[in-house]
Amino acid sequence: DQQVKQNSPSLSVQEGRISILNCDYTNSMFDYFLWYKKYPAEGPTFLISISSIKDKNEDGRFTVFLNKSAKHLSLHIVPSQPGDSAVYFCAAGSLGRLYFGRGTQLTVWP
């Protein structure tokens, strides 16, 4: 039973536009939420996180939004760049354990 779900396996966006990646979770006890980015043949790298007590966190072009009532998390990338093309994993955690979604392949085309 997946506790973190990414229902869109892929997303294609033109360079300069906004990319919105979505994630849903089922466990209301999660304390923190994160996004990881993964390039082929590399391990995931941390991108941005948000605590359960906040609803928005921004870091440069990346903003994560948390809607606890809907148990929904989203990552906005503005403007999108070709180098952002990667698999993005949503993750949620509590008590030192992280649960990952299946990932969304983002492709940013020129």
Added chain:
Amino acid sequence: EAGVVQSPRYKIIEKKQPVAFWCNPISGHNTLYWYRQNLGQGPELLIRYENEEAVDDSQLPKDRFSAERLKGVDSTLKIQPAELGDSAVYLCASSLPGTGDTGELFFGEGSRLTVL
């Protein structure tokens, strides 16, 4: 600064054979994790160490999997005997003291296992 180092990067074995993976975390990271990532899935935690103590191994299939971190630094994950369903990427990660609770893990490049 060196990242998390894993070896081997790739391993192909026949079923019922043993296999071992090695991980050296980032210096100063006392928390070490082993994750398994099946094709098309996200990483799933197998075991978490705080120094040399395994503090979360509830997801480790203990009939065939074992792990150790004897001196609280590098770690080895072993599978014996391997089964076809063990084909996956085995990821090692580490975190700074305290940050593991916020999920900021540093991952290695992974060891891709293929069981024939």
